[in-house]
Amino acid sequence: MNTNISQSQSQSQSRLNKYCKLMALLTFIPIITILIGMVSPLLFYFFDIHNIGLESGGYSFFIAHSADSSDIDPTKLSTWQAVLVTLIDTIIIAILVYAFFQLRLLFLSYSKSDYFSVSSANYCYKFGTTLVIWEVIQLITEPLSSLILSFNNDLPERYISLSFTSEDLMLLFPSISIMIVGQILKKACQIAEENKQFI
Numbered sequence: 001m002n003t004n005i006s007q008s009q010s011q012s013q014s015r016l017n018k019y020c021k022l023m024a025l026l027t028f029i030p031i032i033t034i035l036i037g038m039v040s041p042l043l044f045y046f047f048d049i050h051n052i053g054l055e056s057g058g059y060s061f062f063i064a065h066s067a068d069s070s071d072i073d074p075t076k077l078s079t080w081q082a083v084l085v086t087l088i089d090t091i092i093i094a095i096l097v098y099a100f101f102q103l104r105l106l107f108l109s110y111s112k113s114d115y116f117s118v119s120s121a122n123y124c125y126k127f128g129t130t131l132v133i134w135e136v137i138q139l140i141t142e143p144l145s146s147l148i149l150s151f152n153n154d155l156p157e158r159y160i161s162l163s164f165t166s167e168d169l170m171l172l173f174p175s176i177s178i179m180i181v182g183q184i185l186k187k188a189c190q191i192a193e194e195n196k197q198f199i
Contacts, residue, residue: 017111024107031100034093041089045082048074072149084148088141095137099130118189125182131175135168 043049074082106123114120139162146161 017113020107020111024104024111027100027104027107031097031104034097034100038090038093038097041086041093045074045077045086076152077149078152081148081151085145088145092134092138092141095130095134099127099134102127102130116185116189116192118186118193121182121186121189123182125179125186128175128177128179128182132172132179135172135175139164139168 077085102123106120106127109117109120109123143160143162
């Protein structure tokens with residue numbers, strides 16, 4: 001009876017490891033897609049190329065742009081404006097790449113049956129934290145980007161754009177939840193390690 005239960009648990013763990021390994025492999029898709037999207041701000045602001053076949057929300061993949069790209073004429077931007085907004089948008093995209101990289105490391109850790117360890121909990125925590133940082137930085141940089149982009153306009157036509165939508169809230173809440181769960185798992189693993197030393 002115990003042998004059958006042990007075999008069943010072993011098979012279940014083996015399947016779970018395979019699923020995690022598959023998810024680690026599939027995580028390459030958003031990472032590569034977002035990495036390609038990192039070129040989009042440069043192409044848009046310097047070469048007036050609105051998308052490279054990966055259009056989402058304007059010109060760039062997974063970016064909540066400060067203004068509708070149809071309202072912006074990149075050819076009228078000064079070099080310093082183009083450089084600054086390209087840098088801002090590229091940094092935001094890079095943060096998202098880092099988040100998915102942490103998620104991939106988490107699945108790789110789980111694929112090795114490393115379910116309850118400080119390192120696995122750290123990957124979970126970093127994934128959630130990075131998503132929170134990504135969302136907050138988008139909210140902070142939106143007014144800055146809009147001011148930079150409208151700086152050449154006459155004074156009455158300069159503007160600062162700021163928005164917080166239900167989509168932002170829907171992303172922020174689960175991101176904070178993942179971050180907290182990761183921190184709880186990390187603390188639980190640390191307590192388990194400490195208890196082992198007393199046994």
